[in-house]
Amino acid sequence: MSRCKISNRHFSHNRHLCHNQSGELSKGNQQAIGIFDSGVGGLSIFNAVKDFLPQENIIYLADTRYAPYGDQSEAFIIERSQKITDFLLQHSIKLLVVACNTATAAAIQVLRDNYSIPIIGVEPAIKPAVEKTPEGRIGVIATKATLKSEKYQRLKARFAENASITEKATPLFVQLVETVAQLQPQHIAEIKQELQIFIDQKVNTLVLGCTHFPFLNEVIAQIMGAEVTILENAQPVAKEIARKLGDNVNLQNTARQLTFYSSNPAAAQAKFNLILRQKVNLLPF
Template identity: 40%
Template sequence: MTAQTQPDVNKNSQPLNAVQLKTLAAQPIGVFDSGVGGISVLQHIHTLLPHEQLLYVADSKYAPYGNKTPQQIQSRCFEITDFLIKKGAKAIVVACNTATAAAIDEMRAKYPIPIFGMEPAVKPAAEASKNGIIGVLATVGTLKSAQFAGLLESYGRNVEVVTQGCIGLVECIERGELIAEHTIALLKQYCQPLLDEGADTIVLGCTHYPFVKARIQEIVGAGVTLIDTGAAVAKHLQNRLSAMQLLADERRSGEVIFWTNNPAVDAKRVIEMLWGKPAQIFVQD
């Protein structure tokens, strides 16, 4: 989600009194993705809001979402959101472009707490491009979504937009294979069509992709600008929670807790590698 384009809160929220606000402000923020990709967004949130307790769910057992039906994705989003609300979440960040496209409206209609989402940064890319040609790397599910079509209609009229579905890339990142030969080969395969069309700005339209941003930059060269929305979403979350008086007390230190439904023995290794430090990680059934 870009902060400029999409409402972030459903319309079911009710006014709270001062005691209720203070109690709710102390509750955690829930963040989830189809797998570990949303950790890229979580990092921005934790940096900007270090006093908040953050709960992250990696739905790796069902990754990637890009090849699932909207109904399947909605079902996963509902199940994870139910879990996070039971853990006391005061707000939910859907740190996944594909899940946002498939389920954000249904989630906002269903749950009485703020729901934040992601969307490819078409608007900032169009504004940043010097030659009017932008590329978008994303999952097939995101590129086929009505939400993405709406972004192109709203912000892509005055630029040429070249899209590239990145089949298999999420799976490489889920396994922590950020610099493996086959990962680099996929990146070259997917970036080349954008370069051939002359794109000077490329949108990283999946929250997994920032973890290979350095590799992508090496491939496309320093003259091509790469844009993702993690920092913008974190800032938008801060602004909205502040306006709702739901930011945590700045005198406390916020902890970060991870859940994954990936039973693989290296799940903890991948999460900690991407997070950048030791982490509290629990495995869901």
């Protein structure tokens, strides 16, 4: 016997996405996966999902007008996350990915309490870092909002009670990914300055706690050195999506659709083209 928990406010969007008692989707395998972030950072998740699940239709939404979320209040992030989720549900998504560490920390529980579809978030890879770092010297770079969040503090308390963790909020990295087409020597010098605290602390593992940061991975790795393990979460998220979908992956042998939205297409178009290495049709949200 199936069971479907749906709030009245969202019934018209969600009625075709009931779950059975095991929590699995019961219908909709041709529907799209919805992914959103404050900007282009979540394209690191999008790329991993696109490659790992090559048959899936995907809708990606960048809330460019209000990026970065790390500078916004929790109430504002929750409001935007709900508005975006409503919009994506109108396009009949079967699963939602909150591809933003800040939005995950601030809003994912609210979203899960109010929507019936599976919702997957992202969080700093603290548990894998502890597992890979017996010496316990771990660095975490993230937004200020992520580092201050209760969700992040609970994550540390659960998995890293005995680890030595050095943290730094790095809004510069988000700015570079969102606005700079090609890194110049002064940008690399600024990145090294931001990372200096982790070099001084001789961290063994550096956790990239923002989906924007993997786009700087090559430079970060060069600066930190080959002996430092760098962790991000795009591949684990893609695998979790596949696990959550189960038998509801898209089995149709047709060309999939990749759709892109932005709340400020004019500002985001060039960066989308650069990251995705092709000109994309960026629609207004």
